[in-house]
Amino acid sequence: MIVDGDAITSCITLTIDCDGKHITTIEGLQDPVTGALDPIQQAFLDKYAFQCGYCTPGIIMATKALLDKNPHPDSDEIKEALSGNFCRCISQYHVFEAIGEVVGKVGK
Template sequence: MGVETTTLTVNGVKRVFSMGDAFGQVPYSETLLETLRDRLGLTGAKRACDEGACGCCTVIKDGDAVPSCMLLTADCDGAQITTLEGLADPETGELSKVQQAFLDYNAFQCGFCTPGIIMTATALLDKNPNPSEEEVRDALSGNYCRCISQYHVFEAIASVAGRGVELDEKWEGRR
């Protein structure tokens, strides 16, 4: 019987993992978050709640923003995975439009949850280049941040969508 493998394409690079309990193999119980951080050294996705509730570990899997702490690596066979590290241009290092907008609009503070928010915003804008405020709020509902005003996040996302920010009255004045 041959060794079972799991193949992922991570940030455009094909990765093949031997699955099992032997030394050097990926256990079937290992999460995608653990594989990304511990085996590939991709630390943009943060380990926080381990329950899929906070959004800090968000990556893009086959076009969808997903909590990597809730996915087993073995269940991701054949998937296209993009992490925060995969958003910048690999040759020039130029940041993605979303990453640059977060810097331009100061849409971060401590930075712990920012990668997950950026990944969620990127997946949203890839699917819907001009989302409404309600669609942005809905997409970000699984990302929690205690440090920053959400206004700056909405402003950054709106700038990438090519329009100004139009917030309802309850958000006005919270900048």
């Protein structure tokens, strides 16, 4: 989840530590009016950058926090932002392709 603009590890965060803070979860990325997915979510679907779904929300939220702060990160900045997220189901190249699509760096 994203707390006050920063991606955090929700599984080890106490509820009391969230009091009074602005929180966004994976469910909060979808447009509430149109139901459209966030471009990051859509890119993950388009590039098959998901499998079981266990790690995907964390990867998407870490990506969202990064892109909110830096809409045009380089590959090292993307890797650093995702360094705390691991997936055992897929190759990470799908994830990087999806993020590259969102930031406009496909094939670059």
